[in-house]
Amino acid sequence: MVHFSWKTVAFFVAFVGVIWACSTSKDTPDPTPDPDPNPSNTGTDRKLLLTNIADNIILPGYTNFKTKFDLMLAKSDAFAAKPDQASLMAFRQAWVDAYTEWQKVELFDVGPAESKTLRYFFNIYPANVTGIEENIIAGNASLELPASYPKQGFPALDYLINGLATTDDAILQKYTTATDAAKRLAYVKQITTQMNTMLTAVLTEWTTTYRDKFINATGIDVSGSLSKLVNGYVLNYERYIRSGKFGIPSGAMANGVPSAEKVEAFYKKDLSLILAKTAHQASIDFFNGKDVKTGKEGPGFKTYLTALGAKDSQSGKSLVEVINAQFDASNAKLGTLKPNLYDEVKTNNAAMVAVYTEMQKAVRMLKVDMTSAMSITITYADNDGD
Numbered sequence: 001m002v003h004f005s006w007k008t009v010a011f012f013v014a015f016v017g018v019i020w021a022c023s024t025s026k027d028t029p030d031p032t033p034d035p036d037p038n039p040s041n042t043g044t045d046r047k048l049l050l051t052n053i054a055d056n057i058i059l060p061g062y063t064n065f066k067t068k069f070d071l072m073l074a075k076s077d078a079f080a081a082k083p084d085q086a087s088l089m090a091f092r093q094a095w096v097d098a099y100t101e102w103q104k105v106e107l108f109d110v111g112p113a114e115s116k117t118l119r120y121f122f123n124i125y126p127a128n129v130t131g132i133e134e135n136i137i138a139g140n141a142s143l144e145l146p147a148s149y150p151k152q153g154f155p156a157l158d159y160l161i162n163g164l165a166t167t168d169d170a171i172l173q174k175y176t177t178a179t180d181a182a183k184r185l186a187y188v189k190q191i192t193t194q195m196n197t198m199l200t201a202v203l204t205e206w207t208t209t210y211r212d213k214f215i216n217a218t219g220i221d222v223s224g225s226l227s228k229l230v231n232g233y234v235l236n237y238e239r240y241i242r243s244g245k246f247g248i249p250s251g252a253m254a255n256g257v258p259s260a261e262k263v264e265a266f267y268k269k270d271l272s273l274i275l276a277k278t279a280h281q282a283s284i285d286f287f288n289g290k291d292v293k294t295g296k297e298g299p300g301f302k303t304y305l306t307a308l309g310a311k312d313s314q315s316g317k318s319l320v321e322v323i324n325a326q327f328d329a330s331n332a333k334l335g336t337l338k339p340n341l342y343d344e345v346k347t348n349n350a351a352m353v354a355v356y357t358e359m360q361k362a363v364r365m366l367k368v369d370m371t372s373a374m375s376i377t378i379t380y381a382d383n384d385g386d
Helices: 006-027 045-080 085-103 118-122 129-138 144-149 154-163 170-177 181-216 223-248 269-288 301-308 319-334 339-346 350-376
Strands: none
Touching: 006 339, 045 085, 045 170, 045 181, 045 223, 045 301, 085 170, 085 269, 118 144, 118 154, 118 181, 129 144, 129 154, 129 181, 129 319, 144 154, 144 223, 170 181, 181 319, 223 339, 223 350, 269 301, 269 319, 269 339, 301 319, 319 350
């Protein structure tokens, strides 16, 4: 029989305990890992970024838009109750204000706006005039199907309050003495009701459930909020600003064949440049994390890229500085245009193409360099070769 002293036993137990503790610390995962790869650097804190974007950019942006949109609803109802010169002018101005404010929120193509395809009910142009007139005659047309998208929203209202005739008196006759006047007024109401229904659904989801879900989805995979934000942002800049407002009307994306009739706000032509400039500036402000209420910059794409140390692959300069410089270059080209983009396509199309060219440079930076630095995958498809 082997004899052990108490000292020997105590040493053995202590030794085994040390070995077990060391192996446990290496093999057992942390039950609550930090979702941020560098929690000491607030610039890379994605929850902080998402919270700022939700609370200081998206939600107040929607609030501002709803204020302008609600006024347009009121003016449209007043016009329907008494279609005259005064109510028509008031409706038009409210439409201009709401349409301009829309440019600041269209880029929020994430969450409820994406799932409910809000953009398709608000701003698909050019308007399908033949389809609109068919819907007015039918009196019971659905505005839910994809084929109905260019028959509603701001572009359809543009046609109905600005494009029915060449004079206001002739337009008012369409709503007063024409045989289909009641049906035409009813269609205006159907359009504004549909817009209100869709906007209300998006805002309700944001303010009840989606806001918390959004700020807590801090991953960078395709299900994370940052990935969805980046994809929606780049898509809006590429497809709906660069292409929709300039590339398509100028013919830069159609083998050089211009289509002046495809400008935004076709029937209120002197509004088209204002809409384009507003949308472009909204994209710049969003990139820089600018608070809608105070104008101060907070956590956003700019601070995130800076914290990551993102550099331009060609110049070695800060990627943020290079992107903002390219935004400035696009703005400079926008500044050379006159308010009526229809006329610009007809008489000064080289300037329209020049805007498209500068914006295309920004697209490459946003879609390739920015996403690469952020480790974000572009999930939408296009055929531009970027």
